[in-house]
Amino acid sequence: MADPKAHLNGKRILAVDDEADILETIEDILDMADVEVARDYASASEKIRTGRYDLAILDIMGVNGLALLDEAVAKGIPTVMLTAHAVNPDTLMSSIRKGAISYLPKETLAELDDLLEELLAAQAAGKPPWKLLFDRLGGYFDERFGPDWKAKDKNFWSDFSRTWEVGRGIQERLKHDKRIIDKGI
Template identity: 85%
Template sequence: MTAESNHLSGKGILAGKRILAVDDENDILETIVDILDMAEVDTARDYDSASAKIRTGRYDLAILDIMGVDGLTLLDEAVAMGIPTVMLTAHAVNPETLMASIRKGAISYLPKETLIDLDDLLEALLGAQAAGKPPWKLLFDRLGGYFDERFGPDWKAKDETFWSDFSRNWQVGRGIQARLKNDPRVRDIGV
């Protein structure tokens, strides 16, 4: 069954998932709710309400804007609660926030220009994660050209050590370690 037929039949990875979407722009939240109609999407428009929902809700995924809602701080909170998190941004699309998202444990970083493909990207990312494959590798396979065009062809050269280390350690990167450290299933067995 293809990803498209899974989506149409409601049998994709996202079907029935509880997702928290956080953005200060209501039209972005409405778009996310519409695109992810196979899931149960809860929304928040500011840091305080999003933080409260992260602490008290049970979510399978969080989608966080970086600007306007203090998304990188929310990322820390979501990772601490074991919630896989995708960063979604327009104004903060730059190598620094991309690297910060990786370091803090996000499973992906998506420009808002890719919002139209959000369901397909999330299905692929979560599918890769569920199969034990690194979602970041999938992201760079799919959107590497976008980042090269947006940041310039040699954008990784400025932080060559980071990217070299990251490329060698797709599966055990700092972000994954941060999520594992906060995952009670792993922490409780002393790993």
């Protein structure tokens, strides 16, 4: 029987949040992985610069998560944004533009292992993790932001929907992927 958490087992994950209880919950939920934590921007930035991680999970508020996202993407670390206070269309779009592989509301924390497993499996199979996110949580975003929340930025969302696999965020990650850089692409 296949391991149900095969894409998370043994992974080195950096979790960054200014709330200790959130970090403890992440560590408990992701007990099949090697989770390191940071509670502030400076220590998280240092860990990103000096460590090797298979995944980063970043809060947005309180730790300057969008700046950390830039740093993680530059190091080729797949990054998931996890937030409560910054759940809004603008930070969602910023996360996409900056190269995050997903954007999860903290309300989904209890499902974090399942969501990450699916996202990492999709990414490993060459499937767009953002499509999976919207398939799973599109109703949540519609309820939270209103049914026509994409209308304000319809050109962005139209382009994004057409180019799941070649979005700017993916292009940004590819610029830092040593497997591609080494090939001269």
